[in-house]
Amino acid sequence: MDEDLETLSRDELLAQIKKLRAAIRAHRDxxxxxxxxxxxxxxxxxxxxxxxxxxxxxxxxFMRGCVRYRQSLDEQLPDAPRTRGEFGG
Structure with missing residues (x-):
């Protein structure tokens, strides 16, 4: 599945890594x-x-999954700041 990596140069691999890291950071943030x-x-x-x-x-x-996801945030990030902002606002 990742055979394409074998053909990339060092510089191409570094560029790919930087692009992937930027995307992961954007998602993380x-x-x-x-x-x-x-x-x-x-x-x-x-x-x-x-x-x-x-x-x-x-x-x-879907709504049960949303509730469970939100509960997991309480468990994993109990000290994270809370917001009352509505979607789109």
């Missing part, structure tokens, strides 16, 4: 409502350009 979004820009950095086959949960299952 997402905050607030940005944490809940679909991230095709990140996936587009992979050499295989396939359309992701996303399965979208029905609303009740």
């Amino acid at each position: 997402s905050t607030g409502q940005e944490l809940c979004w679909h991230h095709p820009a990140l996936w587009s950095l992979l050499p295989e350009q396939t359309a992701p086959q996303v399965a979208v949960p029905d609303w009740p299952q």
Whole structure:
């Protein structure tokens, strides 16, 4: 799957690493409502350009997943600042 890396020069590999690190940092630095979004820009950095086959949960299952995700943030980041900002605001 990653055979293309074998053909890259050292400079090309470094450029690829820097591009991937920048994308990972941008994703890592997402905050607030940005944490809940679909991230095709990140996936587009992979050499295989396939359309992701996303399965979208029905609303009740989706909302339970959102609640569980938010609970996991309380567990993993109990001291993170909280915001009351609404989506888009």
